[in-house]
Each structure stands twice: as C-alpha cells, then as structure tokens.
Amino acid sequence: MKRIHVYSHTHWDCEWYFTSNESIIQLIYHMDEVIDALENEVIENYLLDGQLSILEDYLRFAPSNFDRVSKLVQAGKLIIGPWYTQTDELVIDGESIVRNLLYGIKSANKLGGHMKVGYLPDSFGQTKDLPKILNGFDIKRSIFWRGVAKDICKNREFKWNSEDGSSLLVYNIKNGYFYGGNLIYNDDIDAVEETILDGSATENILLPVGGDQRYVDFNLKERIKYYQDRTKNKFEYVESTCEKFFEELEKEEDLLEVEGEFISPSNSKIHRSIYSSRYDLKYLNDKIERKLIHQLEPLMVIAQNMGLDPKTEMLEEIWKKLLMNHAHDSACGCNSDKTNRSILSRLIEADQLAYSAYDYIVRKISESLENKEENNLILFNTLSVSRNENVKVVLTTKTKSFEIRDENGNLINYQVLGKVREYAGSIKKDESLYDENLYYYVWDIIIQCNLSPLSIEVLKVNEIDEDMLEDKINTYEIEDNFYKVSFVNGKINITDKFRNKTLENCLYIEESGDDGDTYDYSPPEKDIRYNLTFEEAVCESTVGELYKELRLSGIFTVPSNLEDRENGVINTEIPYELKISLCDKAVVECHLEIDNKAYDHRMRVVFKSDVISEESLTDTPFGTIRRDNIPAHIDDWRELGWREEPSPIYPMLHFVGIEDEKSSAVMLAKGIKEYEVLDNSKIALTLFRGVGFLGKPDLIRRPGVASGNEFRYIETPDSQLIQKMKFKFAIVLDNNINIAKINKLWKSYSVSVPNYQVQEINRFTNTLKYFVMHPLKEKLNKVEGIVDSDNLKDIVVTSIMPIDKKSYSIRLLNCNDSIESAGEITVNNGSSYQWINMNNRELSEKVAIDGAIDIGRFNKGEVKTLKINI
Template structure:
C-alpha cells in the first residue's frame, strides 16, 4: 500500500502562452529545482518526459549546464525519453521514431542520461502502434492516461504486431496532495483511498506536480512507511510482477474516460490547416529529402536534415499540432512548418543536382525543347498524374510531349501566362528572365525509386488557348461514369461491376458551439447542404473532370446565447473538382472555398452500397478496425464527463466494404452506421474559444477560457480526397502511400538532356516506411512495413551494401539479409542497416 511519490512538472512548451513566455518561466523553474536538489529539499526530480525542456532552459541560462549535468549524472534529475511530448496520434510513426532518436542525440550532447520509462502522460489518446515504437527503443513500460481503459490501473498493452509493454493508467496532475504541509497527511490519506478503489493491492503512484508548477518537497514526517520519494523506474519495477495475465489491452487507447479524463477528440479537426501542413512536411522529409539524400550520398546534408526535423518536432506537442493553444502559438507553428519545408526542398534540390538533375532554371529560356524529369519516391513502379511548369522563351509555345524513349505522350495544357523567372545560387549570378509559363498535366510512368525523363517540344508561335470546359453534369472514362447531383455530390457508376454509388463527397454543414477541444452541436442546430450553381465538363486524352460551382448558404455564426445558429446568413461559394485520370482507378475529389462564417463544421460524406458494422483505417504502421457509430454518442448528464464524439484519427486511409477513401492531412473521420454506411471526413471545424465550461458534449472545461478568433479559420480552405471502389488491404494501402507522396516533376535547366529511365530502390512484397541516413553516419537505415493482416515476403534490390537487421534505435539485432527473402508478419515492421 506504499505510495511512490515522483516529484515532477508537466511542461507544455506552448499553450495558453507562447513558447518564449513559457521558456522564461521554465528557466526559473529549472534554476529553482537545482537549488532544491543542491539543498537536499528534493531527492529526485522528473523534468517531464522531454529533453527539449533542458535544451530550452539552457538556451537562456547556459550557466545552469554544469549543475544540470551533475544532478543528472547522480540520478537526481531525470529527462526523456522523448525529445518533445508529442500528440502521438496526429504525427506519423516515423515522426515518433525521429522524436526518440532526437532525444538520444540531445541527451548525449548535453551529457544527460535518459529516463527509461515510456512516459506519455497527457496525449489525447494513444495509438495502437505505440508499444511497437517504445519496444524498438528498448522501453518496455508506458505511463498513459487519457483514453486508457478506466477500470484498469495497470495492464499489459499489445500493439497489432504483438509488441507489448507494461502500462500504468495514472493521471499526472496531483499537486494539491502535498501542496500544503498542514493538510498533506489528510490529502495523502484521501489519495490512497481513491487509489484503493482502482487497485486494491498497491503500491500506488503519486505524480507530485502539474502543469508549469514548481515542486513542493515531501513534507517532513510523511514518509514513515506511507509514502516514499521515488522514481518512475522504481515504481514500474515494484509492480512488474503484479499485473494479472488477463489484464491485456490490444490496440489503440481511446476508451471513454471517467471523471475529467477527457479524450478531447475535437482536437483532430481544430485548425485543420496545421494538420495538413504537418502531413505535407512529414512526407517531404520522409519520402523525398531522406531517400534522395541517401541516394546522392550527401553526408554533408545530415545537419540540415536534422534541423528540418527539429523544426517539425517542435510542432508535434499536443497543444501545438492539436490546434488548442492561443492564436500566437499557432502563428509560430506555421512559421516552423515553413522553415522545415524550406530546408526540405533545398535538400531535395541539392540531392537531385548531385544525381545529375539540375532543376535550377538559370540561363536563356528554351526555344526548342525542354527536358522534364519525373521522380518516383516509392520503391515500386508508379503510374500517376503529374503537373509541371514549363518555362519557354516569350513568343513560344509547346508543340508536344515525348517520353524518354521518344514516344508521344498525351498532355493537357492547364495554364499559360507571362512569368518573370528569377534564379540565383552560389554558382549562379542573380538574374531575372522573361518567360512564358505553361502548366502541363499528364500521366507519367516512373520506375521504382528513381526517375524518368520527358521532352516538351517548343516552337515559335502563340500558345493555344487553354481548353475551356463545356456545360454539363456527366463525364465517362472507361467503365466509370460520373454525374453531379443538385447538392454538388457525385454519383459514380462502374459498368464493369454494375455498382452505382450516389452521394460521394456530399457536404454537410452543421453548427458548432464547442471549442478547440470538443465538437458541440448547438441545442437548436441546422444542417445545410450546398446548392449546385453550374457544372463544367473538361475532357481530354489525359483526364475527364467535372468542375462544379455551388453555394453553401449557412448561418453566419451562433446567436447570443450560443444555443442556436444565428439568423444572419452568409453564402460560401464552393468549387468542387472531380477528376478521373487515364489509367488510374481512382476518383480525385477536391474542394476549395473561402470560409467567411463562424462556429460551424463541414464534413464530406462518402457512402458505400454494402452493409457494414465496422470500418477500417490506417494508423502509424497498421490497419485498425473500429465499429460504426452514431454521429455523436449520448450527452453526459453528470459533471466532468464527455460524449463519445464518434470521430477517430486516420493517417490517410479509411475503408468500408467496397469503398476506400484516401485523405492524407485530414485526420478526423467518422464511420457512421445506417442503411448506407458512410465515411464522413471533416474538412473544416471553426470555433472561437480555446475552452468553454458550458458545453453539452463535455461537462467541464478542458483548459483556460480564452478567445481564439483565428481558430474560426477565416481563410482559404482546401481539401483533397481520393476514392477507390475496392477495399483489398494490399491495394488500398499502396494507393494510400501513393496519395501521401504522389509523383513530382521538374523542368530541368535549359540545355539539359532528357534523362533516361533510371531505377533505384525497389521492394517487392512490402512498403518502405523509411530510407534515411543512419544516425551514427555509417550508411543508411531501411525500414520495411507490412500494414496488412496477412504475412508477406519482401525482396529488396537497388541498394548498395548489405542489409543487417537493427531495431528502431538503429542498433543491430540480427544477421545479414542481403538478397534474401524477408518475411514480415501481420502488421510487422523490420529495420535494416545498409552498410558497404
């Protein structure tokens, strides 16, 4: 029945204050902790689970460095194991791995020892693959809270691939227990009684601290057999053999909580532009910058690559990526995303340059031919659409497009306009040339892990007018016929199977009286769907598409008491484009509009034509199956609880029988039960408060009651979704990967020859999760993933060197696998060092 007291602080790097304001207080706290450790007032202190706390404090108080190192070396000060405490559902699996790798690197640089407990105290739910990630770094424990099954104080937690950790379900915020010495004995007794109701056997864990609070020492005389000053590692050692074999939890932790244990599912859609920026930046680094850096052998780029990841990781904490901070914080988030993308694009450009592909358009604009390169980031051949801007000399036009073998290729001219082109670099004098920019779209075929060339022929003459569409509501390409309805949704008919799916992309707008944490429909809600205004058909050898203009006439906001939507209305003009590309069995659905209304949510619905009781989505490395639900669960009747919001996180893929929806960057999806089961993808949620105490779907506040007008997302809204008429695991997960990282095309420098088709890394039978420079500078790391429920056998080619198996921390764990068949069990990942 002993209480293990772990003194700590929970440090949100940014939240209701911007980062620098919090950092100033953090430096004061770290200095105070060092003083208390020096004086013996504290025996040990847990400086949260993230090395960035030490890094941030030392940036403004470098004089504390020796004291911090000394206390860490003596086991009195604990940091890590993470670099930042991320929202581990909204970032990719590779993002989590880079997070733990960064923590090891920072700890080594600062001379700190990392804590060896999987500390995740305040994430808004926990992904199914987290045990796999922790075990990949030698961590066999996890401290969790939100989303954990409330009836279990401790349990074994198993990932889909079979990885297990010992998990403790414990709230981290308990400062009041020992805050005042006079009341501490009574409060400690009450704490033990509360814990006994969850766990009759003990021992118990008391996390003595809270958000941004300086520690209070254990009151004198309190530790006589009742409470002991402890560490998280000591507590886990004390309970390691006490968990019954039957207390096993498999998969994600998104259980409805008990009192004040909110999952806060609305954070999946608050400020969706941040989620889209995060997904795009992760893809840039994971699928482009890292593999091309490896291919080009650019060891000198590793520092810039780490810097780009550092900018991205700083946006991963839950109060950042979740969109639930004050507006100043999220302005800084957007700057960090931009910085990471700038570095990532530079890495791509330099790697391509070293590989003989110069994308810098310096010199005289082309007047006869332009070389174009299409690069494939996937370890499998890909056929897919690309767009590229071809800059010619003024007064010139494109006359054709040919592939690397000289065969003609159909293309579509999308835009033509005069464009001054500026170029400058270390070996290029700054110069601006007048050009005519031609935006061209075509369907390319690219070899695995490599590139292929195309030649755009050019001649003097006036460019043709960009083909105009014709009024119409139906297009047909191959077996598919697409028709737009009066509500701007689409009906897709497949002649090969006889299937007809109406209502695809049906937009539904509803009121939202909630906050950045929680969707909360007003008591008197009104749902609105668009009204079709016009539709235009664009049909070419490359693609068939419908461009739809529609009006969404909705209330401008909420009324004064927030109980219903306002009488005042605003019309949102929408543009919806639905495209079927030649030879690509996928509908490309895209939405654009300027949001001019407040306090509302827009979802795009994609129904299937088959009965279903569950839906499937991709997580970090695995497919997960979830039950179909009502759009919103029963509203709580007692204080301190929340309704089941029905939504769940996805990485980029959600399926129902016979239907797959590919939506990278749009992580909030609902699987809705009904006669026609539907996947509802949230494309906008606009709210104006960080937290409110007067919601029906959550009967207590979740943070400070502060206005956040920029969370109303009065900005340009874009959303892109791919739709497939199949649900086979291998096919749809491969399609989702292609959707996350489509082919890219560049015009090469004037005078460059058209490159030949050049393959690179190829993996048959599995997907590539990472192909990155090794942390220690010795070769590269290749990570294979099987996201499906069936065992697969993979073969690898196109790499220089041996494959030696390693863990996620990049430490060797097995023998060589070069040239051998590599078996991956259901939902498995395997990592390999590629060495010469």
C-alpha cells in the first residue's frame, strides 16, 4: 500500500512576464476564495507557496481580514512560510538568504506560525549549503524541484547532508510543483499513476495539486474519491500536508544520502547561464547586499555600543524591500521589460534607504563625539579585522592645500587624485558676481590608515593657504609592493613580485554572439568570436606613493547584430575605458566601463594565468565548492534525454579561482555572477549578455519548447542592455588559495570605509547633509575594537548585526577542514555571550565576558552564531 499525500497549493510568482502590481489584483480575489474554502471546509488546508511577502501584500489591501487569516494559520489550515520570498540560491549572498528566513518566519509567527519545511519549488538549482542554513532555523525537511542528477539520485526521497553534519530529509518533486493538477483534470488514471510512481521508493508519496497563480480546486475532495475508486494500484489517496507527509516519511529507513549542490539539467531545466542575464540588476543587488551586510548592520552595532537605538524594525523594512528582488525569477532577470523596470525601481529604493540610514548614523555619531572640532575627519571600520590599508575619501577645504594629522599630532600620508573648485553661495546667472570668499575645494584623496577592528578613528584636517604642487607623470608601468603592471605594445602584463613571475598579454575581452533568451545563453548557428585586445588603446596614468593607475581608453568594434555577425560584418563601435590600479592591497583592481551599442551578444573578460587545473574553486552562500571544468555528460547529454546542456558555465558569488601544486590565480568581483574556466588555465567572467526575448524555443544548448511562456514570443528590448555599464573585478596571484585570506582580501577590496568630515561650507557631501541635525545631548566617546576577530584561525566573520536594543550577533564560518581550536574573539562593552542559531534561538546559557571569548572547535564548513549582550 502506498499513501498518496495530496496537498493543495498555489505557486505565486509575484512578478514574471507580468508585474507585481498586475498580479496583486488577482491575489486579492484569490485569497478571498482561499479563506472562504478553508472556513467552509471545501478543502482541509492550503499551502501559500512558502513565502510571506504575498500574504503581506494581500493584507495591505485587505487589512480587515487579518483576524480571519490569523485564525486559519493558527488552526493549521492556511499554511505559510518559512520564506519571505522564494529566494534564488546561487547568486544571492548567504546572509541575504538568512535574512529571508529570519524575516519570513518572524512575519509568519505574528499570524500564528510557519511551516517547518524549506519549501523552494521552483529555484533554478540548489546550493550545497541549504542543509546548514535550514538547520540553523530548526528546519530539518525540504521540498524542491530542480537540479537533482539522474545518475546520482534516482529516488525522490533522500537525505541531503552538508559537510558540517547538517542534514535535511528531502522530497524532490521532480515532475514539478504543477504535476498533481492532473488529479483534477486528467481522467487517465493509469498514466497519471505511472508518473506518480516514478522514482518513489517509499510507502508515502507527495502529490502537489496546484500551479502558477492556481485557483482553489473546489472539487478536490471529489477528484480524490474519483481516483481512489478507480486506482488499479494499492494507492490510498488522502488530503494531507507537507508536514504530515514528512512525519510518515521519517519512519522510512535506508534512504539514500547525498551531499553537494544540485545544478544538473538531467531532469529539469536549470538555466546554467541565467547568472549573467540582466547584469545591471545583479550588479545593483550585489552593491546593496554589501552595504547592508558589511556596512549598515555593523554601523548599527557601533551605534548600539555607543548608546543609540539600532532601529532594527527600520532595518527589517529595508531588508524586505531588497528581498522582494530575490525571488528566483526576479533575481535572475528572466522577466518582461516592465517587470525588470519594477525590480530596478525597488533596487534603487532599497539602495537609497540603505545609503540614507548609513549616512545618518555616520553623521549623527560624528557630530556627537566628545571634543568634536571643525574639520575632524572621522573614519569607521565596519569590519571585525584591522584595516591597515590605503582608503579613498572626499574632503572639503576653503584653502588650496591641507595636512592631515592623527590624535597624537602625527602627520598622515595622503595622495591627491583630483580636486574641484565649488561655490557655497546662492547661484546666479552671472558668475562674476560670486563672492570669492565663498569658494571651496572638494578633494578626492587616498589616505593611509591604520584602523582597529569595528572602531572609529578621528583625524584632523588642517587647512594651509598655499598652492599644492602636483606632479604629472605619464608612464606605461605601475608598481606597488605586490605587483607590477605594464602596458607594452598594446598588451597587459602582470608581474607577481613575490614569486617573480610575469604573465604576458594576460587580459582580453571575448566577444561572441548570443542567440539565446533571458534564461540562457545560446551560440548562434554561425557564430564568429573575437578576442578584443587593447592594442589601439590610449594610455594615461596616475602615479603616487599610495595609489597607481593605468587608464586604457579606446573603441572595440563588433558586429551590430546576429545577421552582421554571420556575415562577418564589423560595423559597431563600443567605447571603453579600463582602469587598472594598485593600492598595496595585494590585489590588481580592474574597473571597466563600456558603452554597449550592439545587439544579441555576450562579452566576457578573460584572464590568462600560468595555473593548470581541471577544476575551479568558488564561494557559495556559506562555504566553497570545487567544480569540474569539463562536466560529466557534456558530450552525450542529448542522447541521454537531458533538458539542456550541462555547460561548464557556473554561478559565483564573490570570487573564483584555480590552483595547482605551485601557484593559484583568483578573480574577485563586485556584481559579476558567472564564470567559466577555459583550457584549464583561463578564467572567463561573463560581463553581460544582451538578448531580446524572454524565452525562445529550440536553442542549441536548450532544445525544445521555450522557457518561461512557451506559447508566445515576449520581446524584451531592454534586456539588450544598450547602455553604459561598469564592471569591477580584481586579480590575486599566490602560491595556493587560502579561503580566509581570500575573504579578507575581498572585503578589503569591496567594502569601503565610511567617513565623515565635520564642516559646514559644503552642504552637498551627501543628500542629507543639507538638512540641519541636532547632535546628541550626551556626548559620545570614541570606540574601538568592539569586535576583534584578528586572532581567529581560518574563520570568516560573515555578519555582525543588531538583534534588539541590547544585543547583537556575530556569525562565524569555517571554510576549511575541522579545527579543534579556532582561536579567540575579543568583545569590548559586552556583559555576556551565548551561542544562538540563525533564528536567534538560544543554544546555551549566558556566560559572563571576562577577556576574550574562546570560540572552540569547528566542524568542516560549520556556521556558528554568537549573541553578545551589551
């Protein structure tokens, strides 16, 4: 006897080829039907797609139904959570995934509780870290659809383990969240039950009856009886829930155990190149994630330790604005143009909120410091490690020159990158009427800093009324303590000074056609690829003691469209500027700006290393993973009937590297989410893909029906990205890849130092500076070393965030093998600590802080969270 657990649900994409504003109207009426059906017992229960955002949207338009909804949730009839939105798992930061669950569960519990199943029915692949993330929220069960490889796991039911010992009991709805709809509209019972049995190895089978924006099936009970009366198998059909199903499944023994990520297209489409669709959206999302996780949240903890309210409810609302863009379609950009415009608008709004909160806190603290003086320059280290590095800041002075000193009167070394003369008075048409006394200078400078972990540093800017000498040097070679970069005969050469190795002609742009859609890259039938070099570039330079830069500017010429490409016609100019800079940060920074004017093409930056490796190493939400450069079944996937090519095109979050016995090469990135290793030695980062349709059929890499809406072409001219774009990446050369070291380099490279100058002549240093502000009544003392993780051994701090007014959390990740003693973390101003899970549930008793905290043993890949009580 097999028990068929039928659960009624809807899969509700908030947006896709339609916008969220268009779908909300259907949701409002849909939810009325759901509530009526549950209250009248037409159906026993209903799963609202595992995401809270749609329920919050409904209650925003129908607040009078709050009590009815809450009553149904408490009764276990309306099943909600645990997610806030149906997150993508492969291009979203791990801490963002944690916030998704944190705020989803919090919102669900206000209504009466959440489903303790990690329900992600449509994400385009599953990260290997999901077991440890879900376990961090006391969730031990998971349901998903895409990514499981036929040759690794043939059964629907299995145990999915992470390297740290975390584990999930999984049911794979490998025929899709919509397959159970056949129970409603298909009378061919034998054919339906044959598919139901496929891959089912236990006594219990889960059957999802629902679909995209699926209405309530009022005849569900009738159809269950119809199937029960006519089944030729030993089937018992029951109206059930996911949690009831798992209660039965847990009784099963000898389930297959697997580990790793699920990104195989053997059973379902994975869209192995969707990571580069709508690069502009991914870049902005990455920027906001970095600002929230590595700047705003730690700034709130600094403020909290100085007695200020961290405003956790405000933080939650900013996060929710960002999380609305993390649903799988939204994060990946496979939408109509009007939907992507809505996503862009929300991202801009989240960016403005995050920046304004960040700016306000920095200014409020700076203006309230004890012994504050005019022209104080206040620097904030939002990382828990020391920052002894060169930092970019903007200064304002009335004079033509200045000096900077620390609190002990020592001169601080700096370098001027540029200056602009501005006017502080009322603007007039006739500038000859301006008062010379109201002019001032805005300086872009690099300053040499030694910042303690999670601290505030106060410097003094002394104005000097004399002309500053500026040396102008034009060179084709720059050098710092780590690297030498030269531009010789149109070729970029990089020398690793520690290993005394030079990589010649090591950077170029690969230009190819793209006959795909917003889901997938697809090479044209007749593609011509071009390796675009910098031979015709004009080279300018900036050379100083602290900062060196080569600027290469020129024009790439490419075919205008697929027809021109097929005919070998090169007729479109793409202006570019590539800045390569050295700043004694142990990385070679690259900033490429292009003005795209061509259609249906892909551009990748390729770095040619001297490393030979058959696999890559990249970061995942809470760990790293090694992937084969040549995937299994790359040559016979068609014969095997796979849904798409298992391409060696992979997702990344912040870095990708290759290493051999002698050396390593790593590329860091801000917002670039896709890579491929070519010839086992070249790292190719996809800069962007420009395409013109939401979905297209019969692609070379993805045969068959169109992805998305298979019944019509939906044009997306905005997704051609005919616009100016910037791409930021960096190169690291070393003997081997040390993950903790790479993480530290990435943060040094990608997380800027918040700063504020106490001055009044320039009221436009930021948007809020124009408004007046009261300093705090009680003056603040400077803080330093609030959290000091300098002494940790191979442990990464992934976040420091406020929990409430009197406590905050520190999340720690071991990216290496097991560590018996991971070192100590120092906390100033903390009264006690305790271990908690990701949902802030206490796992240990409070321990008084007396000196450093010994964080003890870590399993391989383990994540731990400390709660510090102030």
